[in-house]
Amino acid sequence: MKTLIKSNALIDGANREPIVNGCMLIEDGVIKAVGKEEDFGSLDEVKVEDLTDYYLMPGLINSHTHLSVVPGLGDQLGQLRLPGERNILRSMPNIKKDLASGVTTMRIMGEEHFIDVEIKKAIQEGLIEGPRLLVSGRGIVASNGHGAALTLSDGEEEVRKHVRENLAKGADQIKLFVTGGVSSSGKGLDFCGYTAKEVAAAVEEADRMGTYCAAHAHGGKGVDLCIQEGVRTIEHGALVTEKQVEKMIRRNMWIIGTFSILFHPEGIEKSDFSDPSIKEKVLRARETEAEVFDMVLKSGVNLALGTDSMHGQMSYEAKCLTRFGANNWKTIQAITKHAAEACQVEDLVGTLEVGKLGDFIALEENPLENIEALEKVKEVYKEGRRILK
Template sequence: MGRFQIVGATVLDGSGRDPEDVTVAVEDGLITEPGGSGERFDATGLTMTPGLIDAHVHLGLSSPIQPQFSFQLSAAEIAADIFATASATLDAGFTTVRDTGGIDGGVVTTIAKGKVRGPRVLSCGPVQCQTGGHGYYGAEWEPTELWNGHHIPGLAALSMMSGNANELRGNVREAFRRGASFLKLCVTGGVVSAHDKLTDTQFTVEEIAVAVQEAAARGTYVTVHAHNNEGIRNAVEAGVRCVEHGTDIDESTAALMAAHDVALVPTFAVVEHLLRDTAEAGLGESIRDRALGVRERMAEALAAAKEAEVRIGLGSDLIGPAQDRRGEELTLRADLETPMEALVAATKTNAEILGLSGEAGVIAPGLQADLVLWNGNPLENPNLFADPANAVVVVQAGRVVKDLR
């Protein structure tokens, strides 16, 4: 990959420190100490950040949702949509993502081999759901046992259904066999659901603990889709390490999460998108009604979690074909916190949540050279994050994968 030095940029290193005008050197895919030989890359007037990390993506839901799960789309079209989203994710400045359900292991390895453009992907494989719970998108009268027929081995597999703890144990082992590097369970109802309410809890503490046990046996962790406090408390009691969404987290639940070092990944962009246009994602208008009020409650939950000093990452949760403006999540979070806090959540904190501390998330010698050069200063104008055109240069593992200069 050779050696080069980026000079002239204002550097936001992801740690939360004030911007600095420093030279950043890259050699053999890693950030190294500046100086010595190598091509000089003039970035005067641009702002450098670490490559962004999205801790909640669904690459496997890149097609219109209902057509995808009613056999109206070919495997070829679904694959094309997945790879287009992966490419757009990189162009938006995201060099690492955690896929929280929808892709099967072949997508991860195909991107890693460089056969298609895309970020580094960590994946849970199919989401683990209770029978008839959130994550089941079969037609109303489709028998549960036919659901696995929607899986496309190596490409797309949204969820697996479990009726009891033994079935869950078998399903999580199958997810690991397919290449999962962590597990995700749905422990409450969801916004994009057909068979439940946001107030429902799903899986018992004992069932969730089975997944935690199986994850621990492989040196990894469980995260949970959860909106209500009872479901979150069940999951914390069972030993999970992370909560996705957390819409109704109150003061006592936030304190419980902090005491057990359970992280939170709020997801605002998906709610904005669903309120704007559910049809765009290939979903019915009833989903919009379910999303009403979620944004405001999630903002209150974020404030409660911050007050309790919960570790808070960042995830967009975008679904359907319109996943090109992933950085809107940082813009939305900047409105609720500060632009710097949004950036740190999307870099340093997300790296910690994903188990990538010391590899990615900050600009420092010895870490992977994942870097973005922005057209302007996103601390002064966080709207820059939302438009991929403002990510002028993207460097992934020391390779320039986008350059609009």
């Protein structure tokens, strides 16, 4: 069955100007035509979805998150260490929040017990509704590194082994924890937990399977190693320097901004501020973030956004990026077109163009004029099918 989707205006994610009274023809979940209603002429056996009260845009892509973690509960590593069965159940309301916020694709940046792989299968099989998942399996982290939950990878051979196991289980990409992090006490953000050979081993194993490594990395030597050894995406990047960004541009790398976990009152500050070390790092990151991402935006380096487990908060991520200097169009692309490119799914999603999947959301206001329009998602469609209203 073919479906003609009508809108007030269609923001396709590829072209800055919306298509006023834009329409999409979707068949078997795939966009077959895009244009104004008069461009379609007479269509036989076509179901019409009248969304002329709304502005339509591509489904949002969360480029960095986890399924079972809720930052406001505190002790994120303790949450990851819970039994797999429990964390699958804990993930369900989080997935529902993400879907309701307009997210139709999510890149999962590490879960223990391979729960992300199993939840991805459940969504694909139609057992549960949820965004399309791109999964990493278990995070690759040194025993003394940030992110050390249950699975620890020390030394080149252990890194190789665990990367191979992740890929054998069905990981779409590999997640490394290279530097210190905000939500763990003790080590600073520029602490580097891995050697060049360990990072290189992970990159080599991922590359041989046709995929890539993403690295939790804020700044310092860890970011230098990631650039040097061929990591593709730098997650967070709160302390990256202009020289590092210049090198990233030359290597066509990506920075994935994650702001809500630092700035939102339901983020780290809700519980973990009781640890003075964590509080100090959060406050420091808040001070540097605006300056760093002003530089990042001006540089033109590849940029996408993720909520880092702040479920349902993609609109907040977008507001933060505009606060740091991005215009609404660049911000929209950071959570649609550019996010799809960062996650290597640009042939499937990210824009509303012929041949792409019919993932889109409906908004009452034009987000090009008011980015806060993203806070009120009225309809969510995945592959042309309404999955939330």
